[in-house]
Amino acid sequence: MNKTQKGFTLIELLVVIAIIGLLASVVLASLNTARMRSRDARRLADLRQLQTALELYFDSNNGYPNDSCNGWDIVCSPTSCTGVGTSNLGELVTDGYMSSLPCDPVNSGAYQITFDPNLCAGGVCQSYCIRAVLEETGALVGVSEDYPTCPTL
Numbered sequence: 001m002n003k004t005q006k007g008f009t010l011i012e013l014l015v016v017i018a019i020i021g022l023l024a025s026v027v028l029a030s031l032n033t034a035r036m037r038s039r040d041a042r043r044l045a046d047l048r049q050l051q052t053a054l055e056l057y058f059d060s061n062n063g064y065p066n067d068s069c070n071g072w073d074i075v076c077s078p079t080s081c082t083g084v085g086t087s088n089l090g091e092l093v094t095d096g097y098m099s100s101l102p103c104d105p106v107n108s109g110a111y112q113i114t115f116d117p118n119l120c121a122g123g124v125c126q127s128y129c130i131r132a133v134l135e136e137t138g139a140l141v142g143v144s145e146d147y148p149t150c151p152t153l
Contacts (some may be wrong), residue, residue, distance in 0.1 A: 036136045039105040043132045044141070044153065046102035046113055050075065050130050051143040053097040063124020064145070065091045067117045075113040075130070076103035089115055104132065111135060118147055 008016075054064055065088040067073060073089060092098045104113045113132045117125035129150030131142030144150035 033136070040134045040136050042105050043113065043134065046075075046104075047130050047132060047141070047143045047153070049098070049102065050092075050113075050115070053092045054128060054130075054145070056097050057092060057095065058145075060095070061124055063120075063122075063126060064117055064128045065089050066120050066123045066125055067115075072114045072116045074107075075101050075115050076107055106135065116147075 058064055067088055075089065089101065093100055102113065104111050111133055113130065115128065115130050117128045119126040127144065127146040129142050129144040129147040131140055131151055133140055140151045141153050142151040143153060
């Protein structure tokens, strides 16, 4: 009586598992790059949206929102500053120019959208810079109105 064994050997199973692991790591690396790019695209869209809201605010108020935070507020938390004063950037929401202020997708460390008004007097400012750091390249990008040291897109 001849007995034939069916199935895979241990070596064959280990080779298949190793190949699947290698393919999974390649796919995950590609997904991480795509996620970084999508967060960067959102940052750029948020900068442009803020720029539009600030320009509409300027048209109505002959200036941009004032700021008692001494510049570079985190856009996502407009009601408090680090230690000093409060930001008036929330006026974009209360006055109806935006439904809510955008938060950076990561919103930690260097990855925060920041705002700095300039040339302020009498409750309004005549220039501003909004900037963010792109995750994929580490580049500092921004949009501004008459703010010479603001990085550009």
